[in-house]
Amino acid sequence: GRFIALGILNHDAAHNALRADIQAKADDGSISKFGAFFKSQVGTRSLERKEGPETDAILSRIEDDLVNRRLDAAVAEANSLPDAAKSAMGDWIANLSALAAAQSDLKDLSAALGAS
Numbered sequence: 001g002r003f004i005a006l007g008i009l010n011h012d013a014a015h016n017a018l019r020a021d022i023q024a025k026a027d028d029g030s031i032s033k034f035g036a037f038f039k040s041q042v043g044t045r046s047l048e049r050k051e052g053p054e055t056d057a058i059l060s061r062i063e064d065d066l067v068n069r070r071l072d073a074a075v076a077e078a079n080s081l082p083d084a085a086k087s088a089m090g091d092w093i094a095n096l097s098a099l100a101a102a103q104s105d106l107k108d109l110s111a112a113l114g115a116s
Contacts (some may be wrong), residue, residue: 006105013092014059016083021055055085071100 046060058077065074079086080092085116 012062013089014063016057018055020084020088021082024082041094056078058085071096071103075100 046056047063048060049064050057050060052054058081062077065071065077075093075097078089078096081089
């Protein structure tokens with residue numbers, strides 16, 4: 001249900017985050033306008049888990065955490081995105097955070113019921 005929907009939305013949200021990050025880098029001069037245009041047109045992102053502080057690497061770790069149902073880890077990674085990327089994914093991150101909190105509450109409830 002909702003977990004799967006978040007995984008599906010991740011692709012659109014991820015591309016929006018990448019585009020926002022590229023635009024922010026073009027605006028601050030980190031990359032040229034031509035480089036930004038090219039990167040935004042190519043729009044590729046890593047499918048394998050990558051280390052590093054780049055938006056693409058963080059998104060690859062979020063995806064891996066979602067696939068492996070590590071919601072708290074995915075939330076932590078999402079919150080480490082650069083501001084432009086995080087802003088582009090704001091609604092998706094809020095939904096993921098709510099789902100992770102609900103999962104944690106369910107674990108607590110299950111533990112409490114098992115203890116009684």
